[in-house]
Amino acid sequence: MTFPAPLTGVVPPVCTPLTPDREVDVRSLLRLVDHLVEAGVHGLFLLGSTSEAAYLTDRQRRCVVEAVVAHVGGQLPVLAGAIDMTTPRVLDHVAAVTDAGADAVVVTAPFYTRTHPAEIARHYRLIAAASPAPVVAYDLPASVHTKLPSELVLELAAEGVLAGLKDSSGDLGGFRTVVTGARVDPDITGFSVLTGSELFVDSALALGADGAVPGLANVDPHGYVRLDALCRAGDWDRARAEQERLCALFGLVGVGDPARMGGSSSALGAFKAALYLRGVIECAATAEPQVSLSADEVGRVGKFLAAAGLL
Amino acid sequence: MTFPAPLTGVVPPVCTPLTPDREVDVRSLLRLVDHLVEAGVHGLFLLGSTSEAAYLTDRQRRCVVEAVVAHVGGQLPVLAGAIDMTTPRVLDHVAAVTDAGADAVVVTAPFYTRTHPAEIARHYRLIAAASPAPVVAYDLPASVHTKLPSELVLELAAEGVLAGLKDSSGDLGGFRTVVTGARVDPDITGFSVLTGSELFVDSALALGADGAVPGLANVDPHGYVRLDALCRAGDWDRARAEQERLCALFGLVGVGDPARMGGSSSALGAFKAALYLRGVIECAATAEPQVSLSADEVGRVGKFLAAAGLL
Amino acid sequence: MTFPAPLTGVVPPVCTPLTPDREVDVRSLLRLVDHLVEAGVHGLFLLGSTSEAAYLTDRQRRCVVEAVVAHVGGQLPVLAGAIDMTTPRVLDHVAAVTDAGADAVVVTAPFYTRTHPAEIARHYRLIAAASPAPVVAYDLPASVHTKLPSELVLELAAEGVLAGLKDSSGDLGGFRTVVTGARVDPDITGFSVLTGSELFVDSALALGADGAVPGLANVDPHGYVRLDALCRAGDWDRARAEQERLCALFGLVGVGDPARMGGSSSALGAFKAALYLRGVIECAATAEPQVSLSADEVGRVGKFLAAAGLL
């Protein structure tokens, strides 16, 4: 389908269910997609951080995009991450995911290498020039160790290089600069400004964001769809109550023992455990070398689900 | 050839010459290899940071390893980086580079994702279990944003998981802990401890390191080979003088204007400009999205070469 | 006066005007206080980062508190920073500023030293035990290089150790955790949760914050007082418009040339230049070793003021 300009609403970064031997579990993946689509989400973002893109081989990445694109058949836009270190490597992923049917590609600043704003600009310009699909910038300093400057995002938006921004930086001030800047600049049209936060979707929409890409929407898509609708209706009190319920649920990302595992193992393990407990996917395995949650930690995920009315 | 246990001496991280349209310039690459081998280096490290591995596509990476392995024909050991974010992706590179003939693989901790010492240990154990060639750990916190703990390196060395360490952390204290620990632990034999520094190879060898992997050895391999020999002979005064000459030469990495480019563009651009000016490679281009040195900046590289007696 | 429980509304971190030879310009300071009080602010925060507390000697710090406390005569609460590295040194400042009449003290986590959550907790407990005035935690990771964990803030609030939080971390998710947690925990009463952001005061108040401590309120106190009133009235559309006007004005913090000075020199220099241009203070000097704005940069501050309708 054509990528909407702008894309709005709830666009979950779709988890990638794995089998016990760490292959893509396509059946579970499509059940998860159905679970999201039936809840009313407005787009799907494949191969993001929540999708464990950093852990999937090129073959697995392609499998994910092909399976989902075929399954949804143009009902809603499908974005796909093209996550790699630099321009030439990203371009290979752009070719692969667009060939597999993605409607837009999502691209970070260069990482692993030392970079510079001039190089980040060059990176996006080269990618946009070569990509058959619109390019969405992915601001994820926790992974990339560089913050995308708001002014640069707006400059690239005005040039038509970028079609949108997924901002997972947690910096609402910089995010607002982009939202407001995109609104007032006559050279920018149809640009999508999406927050990657789980915790302040109401705030982001209130200040003018187009939508949200919350990892927790895998677990509770109905909640985020409801939240989005309440915000669009200007019913801020009920929006805030819904957001607070989701914030409490988000506590599940901390179930993993920090003496035993890192934050990704805990958060992605908890999302998958929740999907398993809710009956959406068949196996909660995360990719190597992540550490698995213990039975007790999975039990705590269950308590979060129960408290949020999801079990 | 069989990977030496331990590998000792000068092991340059080989630059990857590119054509003006950013394809691997195999002819220049092999001339560079000849330039290094004729100077007497003791091994070659392909697809490291200095090789722009982060910028090379999978096809280009394979091309580099195949060309060099075929060319050197077992005269000296060839190590190859398997640089990617996590275990499953690294394993694909391990298969590719060993299939192409590499004698050992060089692997960092997971990056882009949030990680944990337990996950780093699991990462190396899984890779060693699957790799047909020895695994050398690559400690590069400037890129990976995690420091490999010395105790973990020693633990994995004692288990036989790691065959060596390339330490580009700049932390001589932690490096020494590994050097001394590997010497005194009876469970550790044949483990190679290599410094990635250009600036204190004499110090590293004096405290017991096996060798060095200095990017600047592309430009002046004779200097590093001489330095290594002086250190092995215990001629510390002349070693220090040679090292200081190389330190002065290393100043060329700073020729790039920091208002216009990042540190990689400057340093890798300067190495390639020096190789071009010395007549070793045909084109000084660096990979996208790096910014090119100006004519004036290249002129300053020439002055460093002249001052070091290399022009 | 008694410190309100909770303190609500706009509490500017008051700039410290200096004479050309870098002494406290008490007359300008009191004119600035009048400018703020007449605009309707709800409290004053002395000796914070915006006040250049890090640059003021102990004698100057004391002078500031004594002068302002005497001048306002209990009309509104006066908070004072007790900014130093560790518990014993902070306690000396707590004694000094409360002796000088401050109604509450504002304290960061330990800095310069390496610290730990257990030590941060101990720090606040010891300070609260010794302080004659309520203690407000100051979360400022850009200066302190530690983020106050939300759970720890709530735990100390429930114990009665902390009377409030000034959150300048920029992390709205963590801020919300404290706001919501303080609301639902029956052991927490009268706790003030204040944002230090200039850019999303509307968002912070919408999700339940008690007030704001924006440095820019020195320059445009009427704007922030208006914004606060609109938020309290639930007039979110006009609040957003006012906030956006203030966001545009905040651009003045970037007038300083980053090749010539750091971010504090630019931002604090711009605040003082604006106060000078608005006729509030007599001299725009900032403390040593900050670099002064050029005439051209001061001219750009004037343009921001004009665009915001303040000249």
Add this chain to the structure above:
Amino acid sequence: MTFPAPLTGVVPPVCTPLTPDREVDVRSLLRLVDHLVEAGVHGLFLLGSTSEAAYLTDRQRRCVVEAVVAHVGGQLPVLAGAIDMTTPRVLDHVAAVTDAGADAVVVTAPFYTRTHPAEIARHYRLIAAASPAPVVAYDLPASVHTKLPSELVLELAAEGVLAGLKDSSGDLGGFRTVVTGARVDPDITGFSVLTGSELFVDSALALGADGAVPGLANVDPHGYVRLDALCRAGDWDRARAEQERLCALFGLVGVGDPARMGGSSSALGAFKAALYLRGVIECAATAEPQVSLSADEVGRVGKFLAAAGLL
């Protein structure tokens, strides 16, 4: 006494013994000084990080300098830290410690505030202009969160602003740039380049450093004096053996449980526990809010001492 140009040899950063109620234990302090002087150290550095300067009140800082200066009576040079955030506050400490008799002052870059190389240069120039005693730069990025650029240190040395550098950055490459630069620049004379490392004093002296300021020299001053003498005699093999013995001893800094305390609590607690176990000081207490070592952890300190032949 006159500050030597250059100062050479072993200059321990003297621990500050405290009583159980956290007052300076002057009797223990002077016993510690005797323990160091009798071992043959070449200078004393008071009020550094190892001295817990960040935790001492102004009154306590003054007490330390006055007591030690009076006690050593000019037998050896006494340096004192003037550790505070910015120029005006540092200048107050410079006045206090020189008034108390310090022969030189040791000063970091500004911290807590955001800074810039131009501001760091201005900071040192203003302090040198006002200080009655020579100024030694203290490079401690772990505390200050800024690295002193080598070129700036050399520039200030050539101007006569700085009399020396204490480098605790761990970056031997940058350190070497200063050592070599100070040797070859005809405008620089009598400049002292001192490493703050415990772990590679032999390497630092081998490449031309003037001396060392190792915290561990509190515990084993004889070892560092021996190491210094072996290096000066060019007996590198025995120097390395002595250094390796000291490296093993340095392991005691890690006895504290990281789940329960930070790195300062562990390292400074271990130094003081060792001094207590060796009978030098009467009480091992560290300043608030540091966490105390457990009896078991103190027992592990004893084992390190025994292994190093110090009990």
